[in-house]
Amino acid sequence: MPELSQLELETRFQKKIDDNLYIEPKDWMLEKYRQNLLRQISQHAHSEVVGMLPEANWITRAPNLRRKAALLAKIQDEAGHGLYLYSAAETLGSSREQILNAFLTGKAKYSSIFNYPTLTWADIGAIGWLVDGAAIINQVMLQRASYGPYARAMIRICREESFHQRQGFEILLTLCRGSKDQKAMAQDALNRWWWPSLMMFGPHDKDSPHTGDMTKWRVKRESNDELRQKFIDRTVPQADFLGITMPDKDLKWNETTGHYDFGEINWEEFNQVVSGNGPCNRERMNARVKAHTDGKWVRDAATAYANKKRNKAA
Numbered sequence: 001m002p003e004l005s006q007l008e009l010e011t012r013f014q015k016k017i018d019d020n021l022y023i024e025p026k027d028w029m030l031e032k033y034r035q036n037l038l039r040q041i042s043q044h045a046h047s048e049v050v051g052m053l054p055e056a057n058w059i060t061r062a063p064n065l066r067r068k069a070a071l072l073a074k075i076q077d078e079a080g081h082g083l084y085l086y087s088a089a090e091t092l093g094s095s096r097e098q099i100l101n102a103f104l105t106g107k108a109k110y111s112s113i114f115n116y117p118t119l120t121w122a123d124i125g126a127i128g129w130l131v132d133g134a135a136i137i138n139q140v141m142l143q144r145a146s147y148g149p150y151a152r153a154m155i156r157i158c159r160e161e162s163f164h165q166r167q168g169f170e171i172l173l174t175l176c177r178g179s180k181d182q183k184a185m186a187q188d189a190l191n192r193w194w195w196p197s198l199m200m201f202g203p204h205d206k207d208s209p210h211t212g213d214m215t216k217w218r219v220k221r222e223s224n225d226e227l228r229q230k231f232i233d234r235t236v237p238q239a240d241f242l243g244i245t246m247p248d249k250d251l252k253w254n255e256t257t258g259h260y261d262f263g264e265i266n267w268e269e270f271n272q273v274v275s276g277n278g279p280c281n282r283e284r285m286n287a288r289v290k291a292h293t294d295g296k297w298v299r300d301a302a303t304a305y306a307n308k309k310r311n312k313a314a
């Protein structure tokens with residue numbers, strides 16, 4: 001077979017995507033596609049792992065045994081999500097070590113939401129309901145992403161995320177049906193988590209630098225603003241059911257558009273948190289670096305064992 005020109009390779013690659021087929025690790029792919037996906041999947045993996053930290057804060061203080069067991073299971077799920085996603089990222093030609101190094105040296109980002117503190121038990125409910133809820137909106141779209149390993153990881157992850165979302169909602173429902181103080185605690189958590197949850201969808205479409213290519217490559221199928229709107233439309237009736245209110249005086253149903261109108265997001269706060277100045281950025285990074293350092297002996301031992309086995313076999 002004669003060798004294909006770069007142009008022919010690119011045309012075939014794009015046609016595959018347009019035909020709704022998957023790109024697999026050994027297929028030819030555009031270098032820019034590989035780099036962008038590697039950035040997105042590894043950031044996603046880091047987010048799952050850092051996301052364990054704010055919730056871990058409440059394991060020892062969960063109000064009863066059932067809540068503690070459920071919270072532990074949820075946090076373990078997040079660890080699993082991180083691992084699937086690191087594996088998916090590795091298929092793009094980067095080693096686990098390189099991917100982790102980029103994160104631990106601050107070069108790679110993770111979701112800004114995990115730089116906020118969990119001050120009360122109601123925050124655990126708000127994280128499940130809002131943060132996992134926002135993640136689902138994004139991840140349902142990614143189940144049909146063009147890169148096979150990413151799409152397949154998302155299918156399993158989404159099943160678990162929807163369970164997390166319901167679990168969080170149920171924590172808040174219990175509080176909202178409890179004493180006056182418990183309901184106030186739920187409202188306070190909503191007040192603090194609502195805007196950061198909206199920020200999870202990223203900047204407005206007009207300010208989002210990667211959207212164009214990622215849409216063409218069928219990684220993104222809906223824009224940041226569309227996904228955010230979907231989340232708001234779905235979540236406001238749930239808050240009504242709980243009997244608590246979003247901290248946004250501009251939030252109201254728009255009969256004409258069939259969507260909720262809402263107030264402007266504080267992008268200055270978003271930029272501050274993304275650039276490392278959120279309330280817990282330093283604490284989160286220190287915790288991850290410490291875990292990595294403390295785990296060195298385990299990695300060393302596993303490598304030594306694998307080498308020994310390989311030498312024996314040889």
Ligand SMILES: [Fe+2]
Nearest residue numbers: 048077078081
């Ligand atoms: Fe997750």
Ligand SMILES: [Fe+2]
Nearest residue numbers: 078132161164
């Ligand atoms: Fe989750």
